[in-house]
Amino acid sequence: MKTSQALYEKAVAVLPAGVNSPVRAFRSVGGTPIFMERGEGAYLVDVDGNRYLDFCGSWGPLVLGHRHxxxxxxxxxxxxxxxxxxxxxxxxxxxxxxxxxxxxxxxxxxxxxxxxxxxxxxxxxxxxxxxxxxxxxxxxxxxxxxxxxxxxxxxxxxxxxxxxxxxxxxxxxxxxxxxxxxxxxxxxxxxxxxxxxxxxxxxxxxxxxxxxxxxxxxxxxxxxxxxxxxxxxxxxxxxxxxxxxxxxxxxxxxxxxxxxxxxxxxxxxxxxxxxxxxxxxxxxxxxxxxxxxxxxxxxxxxxxxxxxxxxxxxxxxSDVPGRIEELGGHLDRGMQDALSSVAEMGYLRQGSLFWLYFHRDEAPRAAEDISGQGAEVYARLHRFMLEHSIYLAPSSYEVGFLNTAMTEADLDRFVEVLRAAVKEGLVQ
Ligand SMILES: Cc1ncc(COP(=O)(O)O)c(C=O)c1O
Incomplete structure (x- = not known):
């Protein structure tokens, strides 16, 4: 993370919090933002050469993945x-x-x-x-x-x-x-x-x-x-x-x-x-x-x-909505299984958007129904995911984005890392 950290130190001197849009600053998950250099299909590559499966997708535009x-x-x-x-x-x-x-x-x-x-x-x-x-x-x-x-x-x-x-x-x-x-x-x-x-x-x-x-x-x-x-x-x-x-x-x-x-x-x-x-x-x-x-x-x-x-x-x-439903269905099955023993976190998907929510039996339908406690659990999970080469949006209030550059194998890996997080007690 040497180059990314050095860039961040330069950035904070000239850009408020080192960013041009607030959520990028990692304030809600802690740590410092990672500077990216390249996108490759479903993946992001940072300035230090680390590769991440990218669920942020530039906050939504990249429904076909990077550099289609x-x-x-x-x-x-x-x-x-x-x-x-x-x-x-x-x-x-x-x-x-x-x-x-x-x-x-x-x-x-x-x-x-x-x-x-x-x-x-x-x-x-x-x-x-x-x-x-x-x-x-x-x-x-x-x-x-x-x-x-x-x-x-x-x-x-x-x-x-x-x-x-x-x-x-x-x-x-x-x-x-x-x-x-x-x-x-x-x-x-x-x-x-x-x-x-x-x-x-x-x-x-x-x-x-x-x-x-x-x-x-x-x-x-x-x-x-x-x-x-x-x-x-x-x-x-x-x-x-x-x-x-x-x-x-x-x-x-x-x-x-x-x-x-x-x-x-x-x-x-x-x-x-x-x-x-x-x-x-x-x-x-x-x-x-x-x-x-x-x-x-x-x-x-x-x-x-x-x-x-x-x-x-x-x-x-190429019927992107159809392919997304295939990928999404695959992810649904994996997530439901991985979270079957987890009480504090739920998973919800609509099309190519998914969300991990906390401390509720039912998926919330109004902002007032969301538990603020989830932010802490999410911050731990976010860090763990980064350590395992998965890039989630840096806030528990943000959704994840699927794209057609992703494969079932990519989604399986995400589910596996989530299982590992559950096993380590990061999510209970
Ligand atoms: C529903 C909705 N409307 C408007 C905006 C603002 O779009 P922009 O960030 O391109 O100004 C966003 C951005 O995330 C959005 O999600």
Whole structure:
């Protein structure tokens, strides 16, 4: 770890905590972050030459694994011609056509540069369309670092939020109502008092940023019905869940029709891309067709668009969801067996996302149901996994990502290491 440690020491002098995104700093698992040099299919290689089976997958984009040949070729082809022109390019039309062709909820799409931007822009659009300012989000859902979505619960159900980050004006936070997930009665009550003021409700397709909090179809249907009744838009934030579900998108999984969806991660194949899309009548409100302004210097740049297009072509042509279900089923069997004698930890999977949760008989459906005690056990497990060449996300609240570069043998090894951790009493 010599080179990695030396880089970290240099990094902390010039980057806050040595990182450009907080969770990478390993604060919740202890130790110092590992600097990576290369990706090889299902594996990461660090700057000291150590190889890890990678369940972090760059936090979601790499559903085909690292450096898939088709994506590599597409990027190289574009780069050989130039990488940004600030003009329309064929690559953005190809990706847009693919998205519109494949996704029932999307008649038109606009590309941006991150998931944060996608959600921020979709909410602006919803505000523009409804003429209302307020939005509802759910505790435990993450939608990027936009001001009015970095909001905690206010006191009492029908009150508006308070900022969860310094630097967020209270006036912005007050535009956002927050409430727990999976609370049908509370939802009905909230709409009764505030429904007429809401521009949009935003929910993660499958909430997966604070554990994996799978919602029931009945709850999602209730949400759709209430949005219709009160004339506010339903935004499914599929930045993380998109292209990760057995039916591709979470809204298909639930059989619901959101007004707008936001995307990111997989849709850019590992390049900085976000997107928002929905019905044409709504999307046509975006400038220059309509009065909702949104723009971007590098939006739709050919490198990112080509990487996304190559990824999605491969995704559909080689039936990635099908292969993921094979791999996932294999992992399910191994995990259930390895954890049969373990009381404090459970395992849950949705498509290519899995989560290890703690101290519960049942899988939690709301952030409030998650035991904070799990963080300590997870920190020990995380260290043990690293020692055994397995890279898990450095926080117990994060999910693991499967990809099609993984093999059954890779997953068996993960299960074996978990068994060894149980045997050593790290997890009980
Ligand atoms: C559901 C969801 N929305 C939005 C975002 C923000 O995306 P980005 O980090 O690309 O800004 C994330 C990031 O993890 C996410 O998971």
């Amino acid at each position: 040949p088709r994506v590599t070729a597409a990027i190289e082809d574009v780069v050989s011609r130039g990488w940004t022109f600030g003009t329309p390019v064929a690559e953005e039309v190809a990706l847009a056509e693919m998205v519109v062709d494949k996704l029932r909820a999307v008649e038109m799409v606009r590309f941006v540069n991150s998931g944060t931007e996608a959600v921020m822009s979709a909410i602006r659009l919803a505000r523009g369309c409804t003429g209302r300012d307020r939005v509802l989000k759910f505790r435990g859902c993450y939608h990027g670092h936009v001001d009015y979505l970095l909001v905690d619960a206010g006191s009492g159900l029908a009150t508006f939020g308070t900022a969860s980050s310094a630097g967020v004006p209270e006036a912005f936070a007050r535009l956002t109502a927050t409430m727990p997930l999976n609370d049908p009665a509370g939802l009905a009550q909230l709409f009764e008092s505030l429904g007429g003021e809401l521009a949009a409700v935003v929910i993660e397709g499958v909430p997966a940023n604070n554990g994996l909090l799978v919602q029931t179809p009945e709850y999602v249907a209730q949400l759709r019905e209430l949005c219709d009744r009160y004339g506010c838009l339903l935004i499914f934030d599929e930045v993380l869940s998109g292209f990760r579900m057995p039916k591709v998108m979470a809204y298909e999984q639930y059989g619901v029709s959101p007004d707008l969806i936001t995307m990111g991660k997989v849709i850019g194949g590992g390049m900085p891309v976000g997107a928002y899309g929905g019905r044409a009548e709504i999307m046509q409100r975006i400038a220059p067709l309509g009065d909702v302004y949104q723009a971007g210097t590098l939006s739709g740049n050919p490198v990112a668009m080509a990487a996304g297009y190559a990824t999605l072509r491969e995704y559909y042509e």
